[in-house]
Amino acid sequence: MPRSMPGVADRPRREPGEFELIARYFARRDEGEATGLVLGPGDDCALLSPSPGHQLAVSVDTSVADVHFPATAPAAVVGHRALAVALSDLAAMGAQARWCTMALAIPAMDEEWIAAFSEGFHALCRQSAVSLVGGDVTRGQLSISVTVHGEVPPGAALRRQGGRAGDLIAVTGSLGGGQGGLKAWQAGERDLDHALLQAYLLPRPRLEAGLALRGLANCAIDISDGLLADLGHLCHASGVGAELDVDRLPLTAGLETALGREAAQRAALTGGDDYELLFSLPAEAVETTRQRLQACGNTLTLIGRLSETPGIAGVDAGLTGGWQHFPGGTP
Ligand SMILES: [Mg+2]
CATH class of the missing domain: 3.90.650.10 (PurM-like C-terminal domain)
Incomplete structure (x- = not known):
């Protein structure tokens, strides 16, 4: 059994449904400049308009409880960290971060935990000028997958190759x-x-x-x-x-x-x-x-x-x- 969060098991309450949770916590539009977002959460897909002439830089990272972070870490911290490690790959490529999508698996639909998680996630979205354009919440061992999308002019991406002896x-x-x-x-x-x-x-x-x-x-x-x-x-x-x-x-x-x-x-x-x-x-x-x-x-x-x-x-x-x-x- 995956470790559940403190208080989850002994709190009898009506569990909000997935769509309700997504609408409440992951469909906010306050991440600042949501430029390029033609259609946000609420349809089957988000529609995005990349800047003309740019390449998309895309990466995904999964953070699993008690593998990548302590399951008992504060929920806001878990939200921040899951996004931060994904955005770090855009930073490494010299890409301008634009959009992200997030899939959360959680042992029980604990609304209090999800609210705090979303606060941490959205705070870093705002700081990084990234828009959350799609989310998914499901039941399972606590883990978060974040896909990040950035932009870079052709030829400008920083790559692992290119280092020269003497650098x-x-x-x-x-x-x-x-x-x-x-x-x-x-x-x-x-x-x-x-x-x-x-x-x-x-x-x-x-x-x-x-x-x-x-x-x-x-x-x-x-x-x-x-x-x-x-x-x-x-x-x-x-x-x-x-x-x-x-x-x-x-x-x-x-x-x-x-x-x-x-x-x-x-x-x-x-x-x-x-x-x-x-x-x-x-x-x-x-x-x-x-x-x-x-x-x-x-x-x-x-x-x-x-x-x-x-x-x-x-x-x-x-x-x-x-x-x-x-x-x-x-x-
Ligand atoms: Mg990396």
Whole structure:
């Protein structure tokens, strides 16, 4: 049996139907600029008008309770997080986020929980100028699938391929907070203002940073699987290797105090769930990129360089916890 939410089983009440719930919580039109939305929720499909001459960037992410987030996390947090991790993929491609659809499976039709979930979801929609254009609510183990649609001019998308030997490697924001926040949650921390819990439960998709990197970064990815794994993806796609300077990794505030330096670095290297952008760029583009990122409230930290030698150098085996630099021997 999937874990149900607290109080669900012992609250006898009339359960609202799926259509009623969708109409009440997922058909709102207050996400700001809903430009391009010809027909919103309420018909069999939404009708969307993409900007002329643009390509659509589309991605889907499923978040499952007690796999990707704690089932007992506050509902508003679950709503925010499910959308944030999906939007992070648009950020990684340098796409302008436009629309999303959402399918929620929930063990019982707990209207109070759904209301709070929708608050968290819609709040991030507004902040990200994304319109929720379709939703589905069904009964099942708690999970959320979010499909995001963004736009990008032809040729402007940031790809995993394109990195060149000699490029500098950079990240936005800080690393290790995803893993540190999970550990803090498991240790009983529940203060959502706690920096590590913020990083784990309320990640900010770096959409503006992704737009800022267009034309400057040679390749990019968002850090969902962990820096080493995602850098491995970049290197593999670009046909290069990398040299990391582990002492330069920007560790999330409070991480080193909570875990100690070595475990903090390990969290930054292999923990995942950080949803920062990892990219490479030529040295001459660093200052412009730094200024553009600062202009949208982001930071840039240089953490190494791409090389012609396959594999990722500069990381002690003890720090990786046995992680293979290129599983399967590639490239
Ligand atoms: Mg990704």
